[in-house]
Amino acid sequence: xxxxxxxxxxxxxxxxxxxxxxxxxxxxxxxxxxxxxxxxxxxxxxxxxxxxxxxxxxxxxxxxxxxxxxxxxxxxxxxxxxxxxxxxxxxxxxxxxxxxxxxxxxxxxxxxxxxxxxxxxxxxxxxxxxxxxxxxxxxxxxxxxxxxxxxxxxxxxxxxxxxxxxxxxxxxxxxxxxxxxxxxxxxxxxxxxxxxxxxxxxxxxxxxxxxxxxxxxxxxxxxxxxxxxxxxxxxxxxxxxxxxxxxxxxxxxxxxxxxxxxxxxxxxxxxxxxxxxxxxxxxxxxxxxxxxxxxxxxxxxxxxxx
Amino acid sequence: xxxxxxxxxxxxxxxxxxxxxxxxxxxxxxxxxxxxxxxxxxxxxxxxxxxxxxxxxxxxxxxxxxxxxxxxxxxxxxxxxxxxxxxxxxxxxxxxxxxxxxxxxxxxxxxxxxxxxxxxxxxxxxxxxxxxxxxxxxxxxxxxxxxxxxxxxxxxxxxxxxxxxxxxxxxxxxxxxxxxxxxxxxxxxxxxxxxxxxxxxxxxxxxxxxxxxxxxxxxxxxxxxxxxxxxxxxxxxxxxxxxxxxxxxxxxxxxxxxxxxxxxxxxxxxxxxxxxxxxxxxxxxxxxxxxxxxxxxxxxxxxxxxxxxxxxxxxxxxxxxxxxxxxxxxxxxxxxxxxxxxxxxxxxxxxxxxxxxxxxxxxxxx
Numbered sequence: 001x002x003x004x005x006x007x008x009x010x011x012x013x014x015x016x017x018x019x020x021x022x023x024x025x026x027x028x029x030x031x032x033x034x035x036x037x038x039x040x041x042x043x044x045x046x047x048x049x050x051x052x053x054x055x056x057x058x059x060x061x062x063x064x065x066x067x068x069x070x071x072x073x074x075x076x077x078x079x080x081x082x083x084x085x086x087x088x089x090x091x092x093x094x095x096x097x098x099x100x101x102x103x104x105x106x107x108x109x110x111x112x113x114x115x116x117x118x119x120x121x122x123x124x125x126x127x128x129x130x131x132x133x134x135x136x137x138x139x140x141x142x143x144x145x146x147x148x149x150x151x152x153x154x155x156x157x158x159x160x161x162x163x164x165x166x167x168x169x170x171x172x173x174x175x176x177x178x179x180x181x182x183x184x185x186x187x188x189x190x191x192x193x194x195x196x197x198x199x200x201x202x203x204x205x206x207x208x209x210x211x212x213x214x215x216x217x218x219x220x221x222x223x224x225x226x227x228x229x230x231x232x233x234x235x236x237x238x239x240x241x242x243x244x245x246x247x248x249x250x251x252x253x254x255x256x257x258x259x260x261x262x263x264x265x266x267x268x269x270x271x272x273x274x275x276x277x278x279x280x281x282x283x284x285x286x287x288x289x290x291x292x293x294x295x296x297x298x299x300x301x302x303x304x305x306x
Numbered sequence: 307x308x309x310x311x312x313x314x315x316x317x318x319x320x321x322x323x324x325x326x327x328x329x330x331x332x333x334x335x336x337x338x339x340x341x342x343x344x345x346x347x348x349x350x351x352x353x354x355x356x357x358x359x360x361x362x363x364x365x366x367x368x369x370x371x372x373x374x375x376x377x378x379x380x381x382x383x384x385x386x387x388x389x390x391x392x393x394x395x396x397x398x399x400x401x402x403x404x405x406x407x408x409x410x411x412x413x414x415x416x417x418x419x420x421x422x423x424x425x426x427x428x429x430x431x432x433x434x435x436x437x438x439x440x441x442x443x444x445x446x447x448x449x450x451x452x453x454x455x456x457x458x459x460x461x462x463x464x465x466x467x468x469x470x471x472x473x474x475x476x477x478x479x480x481x482x483x484x485x486x487x488x489x490x491x492x493x494x495x496x497x498x499x500x501x502x503x504x505x506x507x508x509x510x511x512x513x514x515x516x517x518x519x520x521x522x523x524x525x526x527x528x529x530x531x532x533x534x535x536x537x538x539x540x541x542x543x544x545x546x547x548x549x550x551x552x553x554x555x556x557x558x559x560x561x562x563x564x565x566x567x568x569x570x571x572x573x574x575x576x577x578x579x580x581x582x583x584x585x586x587x588x589x590x591x592x593x594x595x596x597x598x599x600x601x602x603x604x605x606x607x608x609x610x611x612x613x614x615x616x617x618x619x620x621x622x623x624x625x626x627x628x629x630x631x632x633x634x635x636x637x638x639x640x641x642x643x644x645x646x647x648x649x650x651x652x653x654x655x656x657x658x659x660x661x662x663x664x665x666x667x668x669x670x671x672x
Contacts, residue, residue, distance in 0.1 A: 178391055178603040208517050209533075212606060214619045214632040225619065227606050231517060231533055238606070259520025262642050270354075285350040285671065294355050295630075 326667025399588035463594035523614030
């Protein structure tokens with residue numbers, strides 16, 4: 001998530017500028033470049049060049065390398081290294097780029113070229129410095145959060161919860177960009193039952209459909225994730241409730257959404273979270289005399305043979 | 307005066323009408339059920355625990371074995387969730403193949419339901435008809451991926467096998483054939499007096515109850531709630547095709563029966579359009595890294611399986627294996643309403659109501 005944000009906040013115009021400069025420096029080896037990167041249009045080299053650069057998650061690293069004056073090989077190596085993390089597109093591009101950069105490095109060492117390169121590097125430094133000067137306010141402009149389309153919904157949800165149940169009801173609220181900008185809110189377990197009733201009955205929300213309940217053992221604590229949907233407005237929210245690992249306990253919402261009944265039993269069975277207020281909390285998957293809760297990360301079977 | 311006494315009866319785990327290893331403990335007052343307690347877990351294999359030690363591709367075969375009557379949609383929900391998390395685009399041809407197999411699977415699954423449901427109620431021959439026609443779909447799948455039941459067909463980023471030559475043609479030919487047969491089925495069963503007497507007005511509930519119990523699929527739509535994920539939160543290519551979401555009015559077993567029938571018709575309609583628009587050529591696998599390392603984050607993907615909403619929740623810590631994987635299984639969730647429906651019903655209706663919910667025990671227990 002953070003990688004993506006960095007990518008987006010880096011001003012694209014300055015990237016392209018410095019690329020253009022670098023391109024100048026590498027100009028003496030055009031044949032290798034053109035042969036290697038078939039995709040790069042000879043008339044508009046900037047674009048072909050800048051797209052793999054833009055995929056790079058850490059724009060900060062660039063100035064350091066340019067100062068050492070070994071631009072051709074290093075970027076290729078780096079983008080190959082980060083390619084896997086950045087996703088499939090970046091990997092493909094890195095692979096394409098490598099053969100292009102290698103011949104350029106071989107053709108480099110004449111004096112004139114070195115001079116040109118030094119000059120270009122200086123220019124690039126200047127360009128980057130100005131870009132850096134621009135950067136901070138550009139970041140502020142974009143804001144720490146990309147204005148998510150669901151941000152107003154999340155803000156409203158938090159407002160409702162805090163207004164009805166007090167400030168301490170909401171521990172945290174954020175947008176899960178990976179999950180189609182799902183609004184996430186972490187509710188304090190002490191207020192969860194009241195919050196659940198509110199979510200179901202509130203005029204605006206009417207979250208009458210509990211889609212899914214998941215328990216997670218986060219090793220430091222336990223959490224239960226509720227995916228809620230309103231069949232009136234077709235809007236979705238996700239609520240998380242955290243609890244202590246040793247005495248895991250979260251108020252049951254079975255009286256609010258009867259569908260939680262077996263889901264909570266399953267979570268109790270497999271993760272050992274207690275749900276006070278549940279009408280019939282007992283094991284559902286494992287047999288009644290089972291020892292331990294299998295989905296806990298530190299679970300050791302009592303009898304390894306079974 | 308006749309002395310009456312409460313009788314505790316174990317139905318299952320080995321009872322043919324429970325469609326697997328599933329048990330209900332019922333308390334009977336004469337012929338009438340006063341209390342019912344479903345007991346499950348006989349088929350619990352710990353899929354979610356196993357998945358934590360497997361990489362994403364290795365989990366796919368396990369999804370086949372959850373709802374073994376509808377393995378294709380199970381495959382899809384997992385790869386769809388991983389693709390959502392990793393933001394992978396898949397090629398159009400792969401998307402088409404996925405959609406076609408999923409809709410074929412829906413038809414096949416509803417046929418199994420239809421056949422076995424009538425068998426439960428006491429009609430033998432529909433079962434044979436249903437399996438005869440399902441066989442065609444199974445053979446199509448066999449040609450496509452070499453398996454008849456556990457396909458392991460989809461991959462993160464696409465599908466494993468491209469359609470062999472002439473395969474699409476066979477699907478095209480299947481559509482009118484199946485339409486024809488549906489008419490035959492309707493003539494044979496749907497208007498039958500005895501059948502109607504057995505299922506009309508049985509296992510009735512209203513929309514609020516259905517929503518509160520989190521029912522999905524035909525179990526929800528039979529009460530008049532129009533919620534089909536294919537329509538309301540389109541995934542794959544469903545927004546490209548025209549189809550209706552049939553809804554019932556009474557919320558009884560008969561409505562659920564009619565709905566599933568209508569859903570077969572709608573699936574055939576989608577199939578017809580999909581086969582027509584099927585791209586002549588193209589890739590079947592998108593660009594995916596060799597090692598699937600999902601970035602840190604959480605994602606939930608829900609799709610419309612023949613039984614309702616099947617969902618997959620993944621919590622990833624940036625490794626090639628999920629930190630926590632949870633399946634929302636429609637059979638498990640839909641089954642919750644059973645004890646409520648059974649109270650006050652007779653033993654014979656137990657079978658009718660249980661069959662009407664349409665469960666697959668492999669999925670209930672997971």
